[in-house]
Amino acid sequence: MSVTRRTYFTSVESDKDLAMRKRLRDLMSNMETNTEEIENIISSFETRLENISKRLDSLEDRVSRLEKKSSLL
Amino acid sequence: MATTCVVHSYRGGTGKSTTTANLSVLLAALGKKVATIDLDITSPGLHVIYNVSTQTMKYTLNDYIYNRCAFEDIVLELTNHLKLPRGSVYFLGSSMRPEEIVKIIREGYSEGFFHHVSKNLEEGYGVDYVIFDTHPGLNEDTLLAVMASDVSLLLMRMDKQDITGTYITSQILKKFGRLSYVILNMVPPNLAEAPDLPSEVSGIIEATVIGVLPFYEEVLSHRSRGVFCLHHPQHPYSSQMLKIAKKLLQLTSVEEMTIDLTKVKK
Numbered sequence: 001m002s003v004t005r006r007t008y009f010t011s012v013e014s015d016k017d018l019a020m021r022k023r024l025r026d027l028m029s030n031m032e033t034n035t036e037e038i039e040n041i042i043s044s045f046e047t048r049l050e051n052i053s054k055r056l057d058s059l060e061d062r063v064s065r066l067e068k069k070s071s072l073l
Numbered sequence: 074m075a076t077t078c079v080v081h082s083y084r085g086g087t088g089k090s091t092t093t094a095n096l097s098v099l100l101a102a103l104g105k106k107v108a109t110i111d112l113d114i115t116s117p118g119l120h121v122i123y124n125v126s127t128q129t130m131k132y133t134l135n136d137y138i139y140n141r142c143a144f145e146d147i148v149l150e151l152t153n154h155l156k157l158p159r160g161s162v163y164f165l166g167s168s169m170r171p172e173e174i175v176k177i178i179r180e181g182y183s184e185g186f187f188h189h190v191s192k193n194l195e196e197g198y199g200v201d202y203v204i205f206d207t208h209p210g211l212n213e214d215t216l217l218a219v220m221a222s223d224v225s226l227l228l229m230r231m232d233k234q235d236i237t238g239t240y241i242t243s244q245i246l247k248k249f250g251r252l253s254y255v256i257l258n259m260v261p262p263n264l265a266e267a268p269d270l271p272s273e274v275s276g277i278i279e280a281t282v283i284g285v286l287p288f289y290e291e292v293l294s295h296r297s298r299g300v301f302c303l304h305h306p307q308h309p310y311s312s313q314m315l316k317i318a319k320k321l322l323q324l325t326s327v328e329e330m331t332i333d334l335t336k337v338k339k
Contacts (some may be wrong), residue, residue, distance in 0.1 A: 017185045024216055027248055033241070042237050045277045049231070052267045060263070 075108075075195040076325045077187070077203045077222040083238025085209045087228040088258045089113070091292070093206040094122040095302045095311075099318035101152070101160030105201040108148075108163040108194045110134070112218055113208045114177050117167035122297050123151055125164065135168040135177055138186070144193050155303060163198055165190070181214050187221035202325075211242065219246065224325065225253035227280065231260050236277070243278045253280045254324070256317060259288040283324070284317035286310060 080089045080096075090113065097107045111119040111134070120130055132146040152161045168174065187205070194200045205222065207215045219225050225246060229235040239255070246253050255278055257270070264270060265287035274282050289310050295301050302311040 020217065020220065021213065024213060024220065028211070028245065031244070031248075038237065038240065041277065042233065042240065045236065045273070046233060048273055049264070052269060052273070053264055056263050056267055 075191055075200050075203050076224065077191050077205070078224045078226055078321070079205045079207055079219050079222040080226045080228060081207045081215060081219060081242070082209050082228040082235070083211070083242050084235055085116075087209070087230055087235065088286075089209070089228050090119050090122055090206050091297065091301065092226070092228055092256065092258065092314075093119060093204055094300045095314045096318055096321070097162050097202075097204060098155060098157060098300050098302055099311075099315050100202055100322070101157050101162050102315075103318060103322060104160050105322070106161040106163075106199055107202045107204065108165065108198065108200045109204045109206060110165045110190065111167045112205045112215070114167050114214070115174055115208055117169055118297070119206050120164070120166045122300060123155070123164055124299055125149060125151070125154070125166065127169070130166045133166050133168040133173070135170075135173040138177070144197070148194070148198065155300065161198075161200075163194065163200065187218055191221075211245070216245070219251060220249055223252065224321075225251055226283075226321075227253050227255045227278070228258050229255065229278075230258055231264055239278055243280055247279065254283045254321075255280050256284045256286065257282060258286045260285055262287050283320045284313060286313050286317075 080093050082089055090111075093109055097109045100107045109119060111117045113119070120127075130149065132142040134147060136142045137144060137147045147165050149164045149166070150161065151157075151164050155162060167177075191203045194203055205218050207218055209215075227239055227242060229239040243253065255274060257265075257274060260270075265285055271282035271285060287309070289308070291305065291308060292301055292310050295304070301308070302314055305311055
């Protein structure tokens with residue numbers, strides 16, 4: 001049984017493939033990621049999500065109280 | 074020409090395979106021919122959701138890569154198996170055998186592989202959509218699949234780890250000019266109802282949110298024992314997923330329409 005990997009493409013396409021891999025590796029190696037900045041962005045987003053969640057909880061409480069009042073009427 | 078989509082997430086357990094399986098049957102229900110490919114080479118499992126036994130899946134992508142079979146041998150048509158009234162679903166699976174997994178991890182795929190598979194599926198089977206279910210994270214093979222595809226569907230939960238990782242992923246995709254859309258999955262029910270949630274997430278990830286899937290106990294309890302939408306077509310999850318399928322059709326069709334309009338103007 002053959003254990004040779006299948007060749008899908010010509011040498012030109014093979015060069016393209018290698019170039020794509022190199023481009024990907026180079027891009028990721030040179031990203032200069034600022035982790036502190038990312039943490040600040042995410043924290044700010046989390047705060048906004050928390051506010052959205054609190055607003056929804058508050059709305060639910062009000063709806064619940066209104067429903068109780070109207071059931072008493 | 075077939076539209077290639079990659080379903081990706083930064084972290085595991087976000088529901089990529091479940092989304093891939095459900096999206097495929099719903100696109101078929103909308104009249105499309107869909108091929109799904111299990112590229113989660115270290116932990117393949119899409120065949121489990123489709124209820125395809127390892128006996129039925131005689132040959133896998135691993136066999137094809139190592140010249141052990143022809144392309145037709147790895148393409149399983151699941152249309153009748155899934156009892157789909159319209160469209161078609163084809164499936165190309167990966168091996169669960171550890172010795173095969175270790176080999177493919179060591180040697181990887183190539184970017185040419187994705188084009189080759191998509192081209193064969195389009196020419197041989199006339200598929201409209203090719204959906205790659207990928208391994209999570211920022212590994213080279215997965216990112217190659219993303220770069221080789223027309224559309225990326227980024228799946229994330231409303232979890233700080235997912236949000237952080239998806240943000241980083243989106244920065245990489247932006248540098249490559251890849252078109253990506255976000256699907257929010259397993260969203261806590263109260264947050265899922267927030268009307269400004271999609272715009273808030275779009276603002277930070279810089280990609281359009283095309284679907285918000287709340288957390289449903291029933292989907293969890295289903296435990297991958299089949300494609301959820303087929304078992305529970307009336308469930309809200311199935312309705313939401315159908316909206317996502319229609320949105321995906323619309324988004325990929327608009328691009329085609331834009332090309333057609335350009336031809337008309339000339």
